Amino acid sequence: xxxxxxxxxxxxxxxxxxxxxxxxxxxxxxxxxxxxxxxxxxxxxxxxxxxxxxxxxxxxxxxxxxxxxxxxxxxxxxxxxxxxxxxxxxxxxxxxxxxxxxxxxxxxxxxxxxxxxxxxxxxxxxxxxxxxxxxxxxxxxxxxxxxxxxxxxxxxxxxxxxxxxxxxxxxxxxxxxxxxxxxxxxxxxxxxxxxxxxxxxxxxxxxxxxxxxxxxxxxxxxxxxxxxxxxxxxxxxxxxxxxxxxxxxxxxxxxxxxxxxxxxxxxxxxxxxxxxxxxxxxxxxxxxxxxxxxxxxxxxxxxxxxxxxxxxxxxxxxxxxxxxxxxxxxxxxxxxxxxxxxxxxxxxxxxxxxxxxxxxxxxxxxxxxxxxxxxxxxxxxxxxxxxxxxxxxxxxxxxxxxxxxxxxxxxxxxxxxxxxxxxxxxxxxxxxxxxxxxxxxx
Numbered sequence: 256x257x258x259x260x261x262x263x264x265x266x267x268x269x270x271x272x273x274x275x276x277x278x279x280x281x282x283x284x285x286x287x288x289x290x291x292x293x294x295x296x297x298x299x300x301x302x303x304x305x306x307x308x309x310x311x312x313x314x315x316x317x318x319x320x321x322x323x324x325x326x327x328x329x330x331x332x333x334x335x336x337x338x339x340x341x342x343x344x345x346x347x348x349x350x351x352x353x354x355x356x357x358x359x360x361x362x363x364x365x366x367x368x369x370x371x372x373x374x375x376x377x378x379x380x381x382x383x384x385x386x387x388x389x390x391x392x393x394x395x396x397x398x399x400x401x402x403x404x405x406x407x408x409x410x411x412x413x414x415x416x417x418x419x420x421x422x423x424x425x426x427x428x429x430x431x432x433x434x435x436x437x438x439x440x441x442x443x444x445x446x447x448x449x450x451x452x453x454x455x456x457x458x459x460x461x462x463x464x465x466x467x468x469x470x471x472x473x474x475x476x477x478x479x480x481x482x483x484x485x486x487x488x489x490x491x492x493x494x495x496x497x498x499x500x501x502x503x504x505x506x507x508x509x510x511x512x513x514x515x516x517x518x519x520x521x522x523x524x525x526x527x528x529x530x531x532x533x534x535x536x537x538x539x540x541x542x543x544x545x546x547x548x549x550x551x552x553x554x555x556x557x558x559x560x561x562x563x564x565x566x567x568x569x570x571x572x573x574x575x576x577x578x579x580x581x582x583x584x585x586x587x588x589x590x591x592x593x594x595x596x597x598x599x600x601x602x603x604x605x606x607x608x609x610x611x612x613x614x615x616x617x618x619x620x621x622x623x624x625x626x627x628x629x630x631x632x633x634x635x636x637x638x639x640x641x642x643x644x645x646x647x648x649x650x651x652x653x654x655x656x657x658x659x660x661x662x663x664x665x666x667x668x669x670x671x672x673x674x675x676x677x678x679x680x681x682x683x684x685x686x687x688x689x690x691x692x693x694x695x696x697x
Contacts, residue, residue, distance in 0.1 A: 256373055257630065258442035260511075261313040262565070262623040263640070264304050265363035266650070266683075267297040268319030269658050269676045272667060273614060274353045276392040289614065293358070294658035296611030298651065300361070300622055303607050305647055307576065310605075312567050314642035316650070317624065318683055320360040320399055321693040323673055327355050327395050338670035345668040354392035356667050361612065362621040364505060365393070365430040366400050370481040371627035372413070373444045374436070379415050380632065381481035382408060385430035386419040389468045394422070402692040409637035417480050420473055425455045428473040431624055432503035433492075435510040437532060439539035441627045446535030449474035449489050450504035450522070452497055462497035469503075488535060490528040493520050500557045505620045507556060511566040514542045514573055514600050518556050542600045551586050559584035561591075563618035564604075572602035578618045582606045639688040649686050653679070 271293040308314045325337045331351060333340045344352035360366070370381045384400045387393040397419040408414035420426040433452075438445030451474050452467025454460065461467045471489060478487035492504055496518070501507045508517035513536060515529075522528055525545075533541040546556070556562060558580070565576035581587045581604075591604050609618060639646070657679035659666075666672075677695050684691060691697065 256442035258371065258373070258627050259313055260441050260568075261315050261626050261628055261633070261641075262307060262567075263315045263317050263363060263626055264300060264623045265317050265361040265366070266319050267293065267300050267361040267612065268322055268358035269293050269679050270322040270356045270662070270667070270672060271296045271358040271361070271611065272356060272662050272664070274357065274664070276354060276357055276359070276390070288664050290661050290663045292611060292661050294654055294660050297654040297658055299609050299611055301647060301651055301654070303576070303609065303619065303622070304642055306605070306607065307565075307567065308642050310567070310569050310574070312569070315640045316642060316646075316687065317363045317366065317640070318403060318680070318687060318689060319358060320396055321680060321695055322356050322358060322676060323352075324355040324395055325673065326694050328352070337673050341670050341673060342668070353667065355395075356672075357392040359393050359617075360396050360400075362617045363624040364432040364503075364621050366396075366624050367404060367430050368428070368434050368477050368481075369431065369624070369626050370447060370483060371436070371441075371445075372629065372632070373438075373442055373627070374447060374481070374483055374486050376482040376484060379413060380408070380626075380628070381415045381417065383417045383428075383477050383480060384419045385428045386422055386426065387429060388422050388424065388427050389429070389466055399692050403689060406689055406692065407636055407638045407640055410635040413632050413635055420476060425470060426473045426476065427468055427470045428477065429468045429503060432505045432621070433469040433474070435504075435508070435515070436627070437510060437513055437515070437536060437541065439513060439536070441512075442629065443539075444486065446486050446488060446532060447478070447483060448510070448528075448532065449478060449487060450492050450508075451489060452492050452494070454491070460494070462494040464498035465500070465502065467492075467494070467497055486535065488528065488531045491523040493523055496520055496553055499553050501553070505563055506560065507553075507562050509562050509564060509566045509620060511573060512568055513539050514544070514566065516544045516562065516566060516601065517546065518551070518553060518562060519545045519547055520553055544594070544600055546590065550590050555584050555586045559587045560618035561587045563620045565619045565623060566601070573600060575601050575604045576619045577604050577606050579606050579608050579610070639686070646686075653682060653686060657682070
């Protein structure tokens with residue numbers, strides 16, 4: 256089957272801010288309470304999309320969530336007008352108010368796990384929105400994510416959009432940030448690698464300092480729902496790197512086609528995992544690049560977000576889309592320069608300034624959800640989300656019109672944010688032909 260991988264990028268939301276809500280995310284905690292620039296963040300994301308589109312990588316967009324999220328505060332017992340509820344929340348429950356203003360949905364690598372039709376026994380593409388149960392500021396995303404994905408992938412002959420897994424710690428699921436697919440060509444049958452942080456039957460073997468956000472039980476359930484059979488492989492992330500700030504697998508490893516690029520300390524039982532991957536790929540040779548701790552420490556990998564780069568396929572071979580922080584970290588830049596010279600599987604590195612999202616703990620790979628689609632599937636998409644230069648211009652104008660240039664921590668309590676963001680999202684739904692997925696639109 257002929258297919259291509261489309262990178263669905265998350266649009267940064269109008270309330271982009273640094274509240275340090277993500278326990279275990281070192282970058283998020285480090286930059287807590289800084290003044291953010293929602294407009295700059297959104298425009299940086301759009302520029303990355305433009306650059307990848309010009310490299311020949313198909314792009315699409317996913318919308319931000321409704322924030323501030325007043326429905327959550329109503330469930331907590333606050334009453335009155337939406338503006339009164341927002342003001343009361345900051346006085347009575349500031350932590351919950353901050354959570355309801357989070358713009359972390361821009362990291363759509365956490366939005367869902369997607370298995371292409373070539374891997375699934377029923378020949379349909381399967382999609383499971385993530386429940387994000389481990390983080391209160393993200394746990395509220397699943398209902399809208401499900402609506403949006405169900406609108407885009409609406410053809411039941413081609414797609415199955417499952418409900419998110421049950422909202423329990425045993426079924427903690429953080430989406431594609433802990434899932435990588437390997438194959439010869441995108442349209443070929445492949446093998447899907449699910450990385451988990453903890454087996455809930457043996458929690459003592461998980462991390463001790465920071466929470467493991469992906470469970471083995473969640474990964475196994477998704478693989479079963481997606482009808483993957485023996486195309487699913489499960490491997491445990493090294494608990495020590497989770498405790499060092501590697502909150503998702505995509506902060507310590509990235510893969511594309513038949514190439515896996517990872518830190519030598521990323522996984523438990525690495526050799527066995529590589530053996531299973533090679534067996535699953537059959538006649539396609541698995542290429543693996545293991546970065547030694549001696550050359551790039553886990554600490555440098557986390558601070559530079561080296562492995563949160565995008566690995567994409569171009570006419571010149573596999574290319575790494577890396578944040579400028581990787582270029583500015585001596586050990587990482589030197590390693591990548593040597594890697595390119597040695598032609599070890601990655602032909603080039605492109606560095607991008609994504610400082611606004613990086614300060615909040617998410618780099619290039621966090622900002623995109625990878626979806627392998629055939630021509631028939633592309634033609635069937637139920638919304639205007641595929642990237643074009645014309646759509647870029649529309650979105651750029653939309654951002655400049657609706658987004659604040661700066662947002663200090665104290666500004667989050669401004670009740671005007673409610674109408675500002677709702678007006679922006681109403682207009683965005685029209686641009687993207689998404690219908691009315693938000694609760695305020697019902």
